[in-house]
Amino acid sequence: MPQFGSARTRNHGRVVKPKKVSRRQFLAVSATAAAAAGGVGTAPAFSRDVHGGDKDPWLPHQADAPHPLQAPDYKFFTPEEAAFIEAATERLVPDDAIGPGAKACGVALFIDHQLAGAYGRAQGWYMQGPWSKGEETQGYQSRLTPSALYRAAIKAIEDHVASSHSAAPFAGLAPDQQDAIISDLEKGKLDLGGVDAKTFFKMLWLNTKEGMFSDPIYGGNKDMAGWKMLGFPGARYNYLDWVDRHGQRYDQPPVGIRGRPEWNGEG
Secondary structure, three states: OOOOOOOOEEEOOEEEOOOOOOHHHHHHHHHHHHHHHOOOOOOOOOOOOOOOOOOOOOOOOOOOOOOOOOOOOOOOOOHHHHHHHHHHHHHHOOOOOOOOOOOOOOHHHHHHHHHOOOOOOOOOOOOOOOOOOOOHHHOOOOOOOHHHHHHHHHHHHHHHHHHHOOOOOHHHOOHHHHHHHHHHHHHOOOOEOOEOHHHHHHHHHHHHHHHHHOOHHHOOOHHHHHHHHHOOOEOOOOOHHHOOOOOOOOOOOOEEOOEOHHHHOOO
């Protein structure tokens, strides 16, 4: 067993002061011994040393960041479905004196790209049943994937609107009429056939909030408007220059995973 510091050992009656071994040396020797014992012929790998100073102990562009949204167009929604989502989410988060609404923040685009990907397919979810009605505390219980739920619910809502509002689509209704339909969804009063109205409303409301306040790299929260509205600083690396500024308002603009638009030649 190696010893650290100035501990003493006895060797045949003689007091011997062992050679000091640093923890880094001990780990290196241990790793080499383990590799040799396992028949691995590779040298031990060391983490990059950080010696202090005024440089950041990381290298740029080495993080495992998500791929940014490349094309600002719809991948999942049809034009009619996109019009519904834009109108519905705008009623949930309307444009007002506090800040921009869901449409200006790209919430519909965020939801569309989520439904076109792993989330929409319920990838990684348990989807094998049983399909009995669950409790409120048990979370999502539908046999439909999120993408299938959206598609079926939007069609059922548009059918309801067409039969009760002179064939006008949801997006063409007056704001108070749209609010009444959304309220019925929330309360579970709207009959959507094989789709539970409350389940759809919960998912729509959750995804709307995600689109408003997630990192802009996913397509929503355009220009970080949602973060600016809340005063959220975003994914800033550190606050070392603000540690001692007690009681002062933090007035720096938010930073996303990709930085700020002006850092990437986008603004």
